Amino acid sequence: DIKGCIFDLDGVVVDTAKYHYLAWKKLGAELGFDFTEQDNERLKGVSRMRSLDILLEIGGLTISQEEKEAAATKKNEWYLEFIHQMQPDEILPGVLDFFNQLKENNIKIALGSASKNAVLILDILKIKDYFDVIVDGNSVSKAKPDPEVFTQGAEKMGLTAAECVVFEDAEAGVEAAKNGGMRCVGIGEQEVLSQADVVVSGFTEFNIENLKAL
Ligand code: B16
Ligand code: MG
Secondary structure, three states, X not given: OOXXXXXXXXXXXXXXXXXHHHHHHHHHHHHOOXXXXXXXXXXXXXXXXXXXXXXXXXXXXXXXXXXXXXXXXXXXXXXXXXXXXOOHHXXXXXXXXXXXXXXXXXXXXXXXXXXXXXXXXXXXXXXXXXXXXXXXXOOOOOOOOOOHHHHHHXXXXXXXXXXXXXXXXXXXXXXXXXXXXOEEEEEOOOOOOOOOOEEEOOHHHOOHHHHHOO
């Protein structure tokens, strides 16, 4: 029986990728190179420092550790300016409906995100109270596809991996769920997320009956 659902944040609950993109693009411009929306695809689900390494690789730049820390801090400050302007109506379609169905069925809700800003984002979207457990970039040491973020989520809910279902939009996130022995619903495209047990375009296509049938 499914007793808990673990949600990735960016790309599953809300599209913060567009704000990450604008902030990385600004940093790239400052460093003297262009950063495209296509480049940004490579940063989805990836930690902040690893994202910076990818950005620098795209720009063909090498900088010191100290400069990297400063650049990442700057990017995050720009990102936070966008985040603070977000509105609850930016929650992706069908998400709140699905959360309410889970509550009615006594299924626990956890967050499993790589973001260090996750709690702030849930606060701004006014949905923090839905979550029984929050695991984010501040509590994990190993990045997806390592299953740590999801296994911590299951443990904190007091559940086994087999009792949990993960919702993920990134390939590495789907891999992380499978590495943790969990069922996984991919949010996005079948070709990219083929390791997931089922792939849907979003929560307008997925309800509690679909969950029970997994
Ligand atoms: P921060 P997720 C990830 O969120 C984003 O997809 C990724 O682009 C970002 O670099 C990462 O969070 C870290 O975010 O800079 O806020 O710590 O998909 O794991 O919810
Ligand atoms: Mg994601």
